Amino acid sequence: MINPKNKWRRYNSQLGICINEKCEKVITKYLIPNYQGQIQLVFTSPPFPLNRAKKYGNLTGEEYKVWLCDVVKSILPLLTEDGSIVIEIGNAWNSGEPTFSTLPMETLLHIKNECKLFLCQEFIYYNPARLPSPIQYVNIDRIRVKDSFTRVWWLSQSPNPKANNRNVLKQYSKQMKRILDTGEYNAGERPSEHNISETAFCNDNGGAIPSNVIIASNTNSRDPYLVRCKENGLKIHPARMPFEVPKFFINLLTDENDIVLDCFSGSNTTGFCAEKANRRWISIEADKNYYFGSKYRFK
Numbered sequence: 001m002i003n004p005k006n007k008w009r010r011y012n013s014q015l016g017i018c019i020n021e022k023c024e025k026v027i028t029k030y031l032i033p034n035y036q037g038q039i040q041l042v043f044t045s046p047p048f049p050l051n052r053a054k055k056y057g058n059l060t061g062e063e064y065k066v067w068l069c070d071v072v073k074s075i076l077p078l079l080t081e082d083g084s085i086v087i088e089i090g091n092a093w094n095s096g097e098p099t100f101s102t103l104p105m106e107t108l109l110h111i112k113n114e115c116k117l118f119l120c121q122e123f124i125y126y127n128p129a130r131l132p133s134p135i136q137y138v139n140i141d142r143i144r145v146k147d148s149f150t151r152v153w154w155l156s157q158s159p160n161p162k163a164n165n166r167n168v169l170k171q172y173s174k175q176m177k178r179i180l181d182t183g184e185y186n187a188g189e190r191p192s193e194h195n196i197s198e199t200a201f202c203n204d205n206g207g208a209i210p211s212n213v214i215i216a217s218n219t220n221s222r223d224p225y226l227v228r229c230k231e232n233g234l235k236i237h238p239a240r241m242p243f244e245v246p247k248f249f250i251n252l253l254t255d256e257n258d259i260v261l262d263c264f265s266g267s268n269t270t271g272f273c274a275e276k277a278n279r280r281w282i283s284i285e286a287d288k289n290y291y292f293g294s295k296y297r298f299k
């Protein structure tokens, strides 16, 4: 990747670069001059509305919505014509009461409308191992249940961005493998009025087409990133994505050598998955500690 002229802290891998700076600066000073029309996929998980207020000033509510929308607007010129933006926004609860905030949903809708993007598909990222939260309402008062999924929106400037679901096939179920082996299946019309024909059902297409629910937990305590952060006394990123999520979208929406960008890269799960999949990548993280920790993914 092109090295920035600015003296920002950064590290390179064979295929990517991670920069320790606020993304707003990096987008205008480095990405716009060097990468217009070249990014195939922006995959990112921005800071959640309420956490951001604690750490980076007072951007909550309307201000958060406008800030994130401005960041997305600023990256649009970087995208290829058939490129995609995939955004996951964590859930938030209204302060002081057991009610769910609609801010993440409103922010996604605001981004879609303001940036004139198409919503290609909505995904759910379901983490069955998520710890009970909010603790007060779930564990103590026992008036809410565990909050364990977030929304992931796949947006694009075109209604037909590059995508290929053949690259994300899942293993066939035992039942399906039996059908493929024996050729025996229940033909005919289903209650849903789908008519299951031989051509649709008895072909081995190399795997099953996945749904838009991605089930993944972050429970791998032997991840070298975790081990090395602990050894070196660095704070482990609290909102790491499981590899399955970026990996799925990288495979679905890009080809080898395409460029993947994450402007809120945290522990750089996105860059790591892109590198493994032979994609070029650019990651940006404002927090020095998370940036330093993310280097361990590449050593």
Ligand SMILES: C[S@@+](CC[C@H](N)C(=O)[O-])C[C@H]1O[C@@H](n2cnc3c(N)ncnc32)[C@H](O)[C@@H]1O
Pocket (backbone or CB within 6 Å): 021, 022, 023, 024, 044, 045, 046, 047, 048, 056, 237, 239, 240, 241, 242, 263, 264, 265, 266, 267, 268, 269, 270, 284, 285, 286, 287, 290
């Ligand atoms: C939800 S986390 C991303 C986690 C990441 N997907 C991972 O797997 O580790 C959001 C990150 O955005 C960073 N951040 C917040 N504001 C930023 C900004 N203006 N520019 C760049 N990074 C920022 C935070 O420090 C945080 O690490």
